[in-house]
Amino acid sequence: MxxxxxxxxxxxxxxxxxxxxxxxxxxxxxxxxxxxxxxxxxxxxxxxxxxxxxxxxxxxxxxxxxxxxxxxxxxxxxxxxxxxxxxxxxxxxxxxxxxxxxxAQRPLLRQLHTLLTATAGRAPQLGCFGLREWAMVHRSAEHGTRHDYPLRLGQDGTDAVVESHRIGCSHFDAFRFFTPTARPLNTLQPTRDDRPVFEQPGCLHAGMDLYKHAFRLSPMVPSDLVADCFELARDIRVLDMRAAPYDLTDLGFEPVAIETTAGKAAYVEAQRGFAERGAPLRARLIEECERLLAAQNS
Incomplete structure (x- = not known):
């Protein structure tokens, strides 16, 4: 030691x-x-x-x-x-x-190793355009919204975006916040127990969750890894909300208009960049899980 x-x-x-x-x-x-x-x-x-x-x-x-x-x-x-x-x-x-x-953390280490390796083994899928945030406010006149900010396209325009696009959200912790009317529109129906089956490295929420996985491994992993994952998650959140249906221009966030061709292209480019940034962090977390599991057998 x-x-x-x-x-x-x-x-x-x-x-x-x-x-x-x-x-x-x-x-x-x-x-x-x-x-x-x-x-x-x-x-x-x-x-x-x-x-x-x-x-x-x-x-x-x-x-x-x-x-x-x-x-x-x-x-x-x-x-x-x-x-x-x-x-x-x-x-x-x-x-x-x-x-x-x-x-004592062996079950957690195995669980995270399974999830992280399954996610890392898939090619990034980059065509979701952040529509999960839109699905969370579908028909919000009936269901309410998650933030007290106006919808950039209004309610009818927001509902039209949701209903005219293919939604393929693979992340359960995003899907579970879809409104009741939006849930059937998702082409996937992920559950809490099948995350290793669905999660993929292009998903922004999966990228943010690297921070969650890192801090759950504390204090067993170095804090620089936790901080690296935190900074990635913070940057992802900025894109997430710039592409969301809310108007946040008063907070200094210019929208990524994913309902347009140019906005879709900008989103995909940024999403690809985050997938590339997340890959080495996911690899480090996998290595840490393997190191910690091996230490128990030495």
């Missing part, structure tokens, strides 16, 4: 906190003022990872920390004795992610 002295790991922890605080602090300021942002607050409200958890730096399984009492108090960590001087400056103890904790 590699052990980092405090003089080495504390600057790494500080750099991580400063990196994510660029996003966390504006969110906390809005929250204190009871103001919500439909784009930038999404990752903090939809996902269960709290800002304080995102700010916390973890070295990942296999790395011990000298003089880390705060980490020692966290779930998943343990203090162990080490050879005199191994941890630097003659320290006799280090704090690390416990092997017993990794072992």
């Amino acid at each position: 590699k052990v980092l002295p405090a003089v080495e790991w504390r600057p790494l922890a500080d750099a991580h906190t400063a990196r994510v605080d660029a996003f966390v602090e504006p969110h906390l300021a809005r929250r204190s003022e009871q103001v919500s942002h439909p784009v930038h607050d999404f990752l903090f409200t939809y996902y269960s990872h709290r800002p304080a958890q995102l700010r916390r730096w973890h070295p990942g399984f296999g790395v011990g920390l000298e003089d880390a009492p705060d980490h020692a108090a966290l779930k998943g960590y343990e203090q162990v004795e080490c050879a005199r001087g191994t941890a630097g400056h003659g320290a006799a103890h280090s704090t690390r992610v416990a092997e017993s904790y990794v072992s």
Whole structure:
């Protein structure tokens, strides 16, 4: 086990906190003022990872920390004795992610490995045009909307877009928010239990969920991986809402008009870019799952 002295790991922890605080602090300021942002607050409200958890730096399984009492108090960590001087400056103890904790996470590791490898093994499908957001407000006069912003094309225009396009949403956590009148229009009917059958790397929601998978693996994986996935998810959310039916121009977001030929082309180009950015992060998560599963058998 590699052990980092405090003089080495504390600057790494500080750099991580400063990196994510660029996003966390504006969110906390809005929250204190009871103001919500439909784009930038999404990752903090939809996902269960709290800002304080995102700010916390973890070295990942296999790395011990000298003089880390705060980490020692966290779930998943343990203090162990080490050879005199191994941890630097003659320290006799280090704090690390416990092997017993990794072992207890074996079902999660297997589940995520199955999902991630199945997704990575498919070619990206790029023709959805973000219509899931439109399907979530189909006939909203009957069902309501998810955000308090006007529909860019009005209700009739929005319904016409939904009803005149082929909708093939493969992601259950998006599909489950379709309005009752839009659900039958989807060519796929994904469920909670068949995600490995449907998810594909071109899906923006699957790209955002890399952040969810990463933080669910904390503290077993390094926090730089979590932060990388967070930044990808945040950028995806911007495209997601620019292509949504809402008019967010007052917030500074120019629409991607997916109801037009030019808008469709712009969406596909951006979607392809996100699939390319997500591929190495998905590969890293797969490698981490395999490393952690192998550690239990060593």
